[in-house]
Amino acid sequence: MSALSHPQLPLGFEPGELFTFDSFVAGSNSVAAGLAHQMAMGEGETQLYFWGESGLGKSHLLQASCNLAAKNQRTVCYLTQAEILGQSADIFDGLEQIELICLDDIDTWLVDEMWETALFDLINRVRENNSCLMLASAHSPDENFVKLPDLRSRLSWGPVFHLQDLSDKEKYQALSFRARQSGLELPEKVADYLMQRYPRDMFGLFERLAVLDKASMAMQRRLTIPLVKSVFVEE
Numbered sequence: 001m002s003a004l005s006h007p008q009l010p011l012g013f014e015p016g017e018l019f020t021f022d023s024f025v026a027g028s029n030s031v032a033a034g035l036a037h038q039m040a041m042g043e044g045e046t047q048l049y050f051w052g053e054s055g056l057g058k059s060h061l062l063q064a065s066c067n068l069a070a071k072n073q074r075t076v077c078y079l080t081q082a083e084i085l086g087q088s089a090d091i092f093d094g095l096e097q098i099e100l101i102c103l104d105d106i107d108t109w110l111v112d113e114m115w116e117t118a119l120f121d122l123i124n125r126v127r128e129n130n131s132c133l134m135l136a137s138a139h140s141p142d143e144n145f146v147k148l149p150d151l152r153s154r155l156s157w158g159p160v161f162h163l164q165d166l167s168d169k170e171k172y173q174a175l176s177f178r179a180r181q182s183g184l185e186l187p188e189k190v191a192d193y194l195m196q197r198y199p200r201d202m203f204g205l206f207e208r209l210a211v212l213d214k215a216s217m218a219m220q221r222r223l224t225i226p227l228v229k230s231v232f233v234e235e
Contacts, residue, residue, distance in 0.1 A: 018181065019063035025166060025174040029057065032161040036061045039132050040068040040100065046127070047158030049135045055201025056163040058136035062102040065134055074099040081108040089118035096125035100132045107137045107145050120151040127157070166202065168195060175205055179223070182213045186223055193225050198232070208232070 026033040038044030050058045059080075066076040075098045084091065085108075095101050103119075110116055126133045139145045140162065141155035166174065172191045179186035186209070194208060215231045216223055 019060050020067055021064045023174075023177050023181065024057060024060050024064055025170050025177070027166040027170040028164045029161070032159075032163060033061060035159060036065045036134065037068065039134060040065040040074075041072060042069075042074060042099065042132070045132075045158050046130065047123070047133045047135075049137070049141055049155055049158060049160045050163055051137045051140050051160070052163040053138060053201070055203035055205075056165060057202065058163060059104050062104050062134055062136055065100065066102055069100045076100045076102070078102045078104065080104040084109045084115075085111075089114050092118050092122045095122060096129040096131050098131060100134070101126065102134045102136075104136045105138075106135055107139050110146060113148070116146065116148040116151050120148060120154060123151075123154045123157070133158075168192075171195060171200070171202065171205065174202060175209060178206060178209055179213075184213055184216060184223055190223050190225055190228060193228060 021033065021037055024033055032048075032050060035045055035048055036050075039046070039048060050061060052058060062078060066078045069076045077095060077098045077100070079091075079102070081104075101122075106119070110119065123133065135155065137145075141152055141160060146152045146155065172188060172195075175191050175194075176186050194205060198204065198208060212223055212228065212231060215221075215227065219227070221227050
């Protein structure tokens, strides 16, 4: 297995098919996606930072990068708030030996000086070891969620991208691709109904599609507007 087996890490990374570059509709984020793809292949930049609100595809890009790197026999590590908080900062010890390190939701776990110092040290070691580091946050590295000035500057050592929302057409492409991954056909009028009636961020739309997938299988019915109404009847 090409994912890291690290004695201190609570989880390894298992390559899957859900979050891939093929399923990532880039829209105006094509340069960011292209650089992430290059990094996953061991080319181009050695540090990338993606930021923006929930549902823009930050986690998708990080997981797609891990997927591609792992499938190409590169060692990878993907960590989120769930794996980091509750651990001691030495969870980062030795990570610089991994070829691709992806740290998600960093604004949620950079909660004190201990974690800021740990990330600061890790970035330095990654640079010295010629490994690759990909970071994602809800905030720009220039914002004051980071208290340590030297860490703030290091978060910008590589390209920084503020991810942009997709157009409605691009959101339909993303939803349609996700539906096909599940063996579903998503009519455009059903997608339009979802986007008009419910929160339009991709994370929320994908969650609703997953609920509809289960309902469609349980009821043995195609995805239709009446099915959507019956599943989300109280909203």
